[in-house]
Amino acid sequence: MGLGAETVEEKGEAKTVRGEDYLALIYRLSEAGVEARLSMIAEELRVSAPTAAKALARLRECGYVERRGFSYHLTEKGLRVAERIVRNHRVVERLLTDVLGANPREAHELAHALEHVDGLAELADRYLGMPDRCPHGNPVPARGARRGLPLSRAGRGVY
Template identity: 60%
Template sequence: MRREDYVSAIYRFIEAGLEARLSDVARELGVTPPTAAKTLSRLEDEGYVVKRGATYLLTRKGLEVALRVIRNHRVIEKFLVEVLGVDVGEVHELAHRLEHVDEFAELLDRHLAKPDRCPHGNPIPDRGVETRATPLSFVREGDYIVERICELGKALEYARRWRLDVGDRVRVVAATEHALQLQLGSRVVMMPLDVARLIFVRRCGADVHAS
């Protein structure tokens, strides 16, 4: 597992408004907590991360690396979907394999005329995109449009399984202590609140640019 994978994972947690704790980082990267702890300790010694209590944060040095990799990743995803027609549910893993080649990502970025969002609706760094959509877990019953899906494993897996994409209309039917009952087209599904926290929406009829 590369240094870039760790700082990118921490960035995604922070971007989603979550704390990057050891167990969460390990789960996201598919490694054991002891392995993650050892690597994060090394990254702390090297000046890429700092630990505050149980939470890991990026230093300026770590943030620079994370932004570069995230930018590459999201540009590559955009190319795979818009030019090659790859299914949006498959692009995250493919882009992960290619994101470390800066020159390749730069070529695709120019070809796409510097897009500002990835296919999951997440902003490409340094493009001046504001993200003011609301987590689905915070909204009331009603109809909403999916604005972005955080690039964390459980959100992407849920979206892939239920074919949930940016731009889709969802209806919040009811809420329980641990899940939301949603209507997705003709389907009624239950979405765990920890997943709904990672799906950002706007109310139907709201300004599409205020996301």
Template identity: 40%
Template sequence: MGKETPRIEEYLESIYKLQEMKESATTSKIAESLELSPSSVSEMLKQLEQKGFVNYADKGVVLTEEGERAAKKVIRKHRLSERLLTDILGFGWDEVHEEACRLEHDISSEMEEKIEKRLGNPKTCPHGYPIPDKEGLVARDNAVKLSELKAGEKGVIVSVFEENPGMLQYIGSLGLYPEVNIEIKSIAPFGGPILVNVRGEQKSLGKELAEKILVEKKK
């Protein structure tokens, strides 16, 4: 399989990330992620199905084995680019997504390997998501959405959705970074705020925000 066009890569990356966030890759969610019209997305999904990259499911599409392999290639370059931007060039974690989107399509395999070596073979991006290795292998976890935890449950943050700079700035201001321990103190009824203990301080999160944070529950 040869190198895919940047447009195809962006679609595969979007679908992969939705699956990673435990979301269904529906036409509307892909359209929102890529800032495109649903009709444009529907047409492209048909092409991706014809190419053998996706299959239609009950809700949206899922990546085929070939589609996942292609998605991981661009995801790897994207996340290594984000690490380069934060660790070497000093960008904030809320500033790197768009820059990495531009870099990911043009990085050669040789440059990819040099970046990885220079960074000390990082395992995750600045937002906590795993970086696939050269063979496409990804460390699996048992992460769930923070919004799924119950009052009294504890966990450690695994990853934070990275595409909205304003959201990342706010999440950072609350101290909700990867590898930080949290405890659910209380959950207001009817979709109300979730009170979370973060490093000894109580922070209030809306359900929408809590759905953007993946945690691994502690027993």
């Protein structure tokens, strides 16, 4: 599977849909307080460990992720992409459940296929009045939100 052949254009930089899946997964694992280890990433994305390692190495070379010990973390660049994908996914889930009557499980599956389409999520967001939670209760990341410095990345005495 690798990073796949489909691409999505963001500010002139071609990224693969599969690469975005890796970034979104690392985001969701981090959000849940779980370390994004190679074995877990491979299992969640249903790829072999060597395939996941190759994809993560490519994302690392492009500046989207960094490896600390045995776990992978998003860089600022990776976080921007991941937040956009997760935001799109959760807003589209709301459209599918609230407007089209899908159950949360089928909405999740359909949203996974549609999360890479920015225009759809933007229209859904406006139509729904900018929802702050998905049907599963997870927060919808704010559009273009800037975050403070996580304490785990702050130097000693910086808080």
